[in-house]
Amino acid sequence: MDNIARTQKQLGSIVRRYRKHKGMSQGTLGSKSSLRQATISSIENGESDASLTTMMDILAALDLELVVRPRSKGSDTKIEDIF
Template identity: 35%
Template sequence: MVITTAKMLSHVIREFRYQGSLSQTDVAKLAGTTQARISVFENEPERTKLETLFKILAGLELELIVQPRKKSAVTENLISEPTPAFSDDDEVR
């Protein structure tokens, strides 16, 4: 699953909580945090500290995998175009 926003991530993690029939309080106990922090993460994830996110992931026995995005045709074209050669002696105008 590709997740590109904090809101998407909070939604997916909430779905895992639902699948496990866990309340926010249950997750808070598993994560060593408070129910209020779980609520903030689920509703306003941009306000959540990374440390809290990783506690929630650990409590739910989830992991985060980071990998490069697939390159689009536009990106590929930019990368494949030769870059003009400059030396330290070239004057910037």
């Protein structure tokens, strides 16, 4: 299933969801991506201005990839409002 993230908070929610789906703690994901647990927490809460390199390391640790495409014209509803 594809996930769309248009904000830092939405991307953090996706990271959290996949991390939990894989049964990882924040500390484990941090270790796999050479980051501190506090950094993972900050990203998952949408509170971090993480670099692209950091985000790519996290996505790789979760066995995910980044896909860039034109923005869809769908609803402006925030993903957090759906769940």
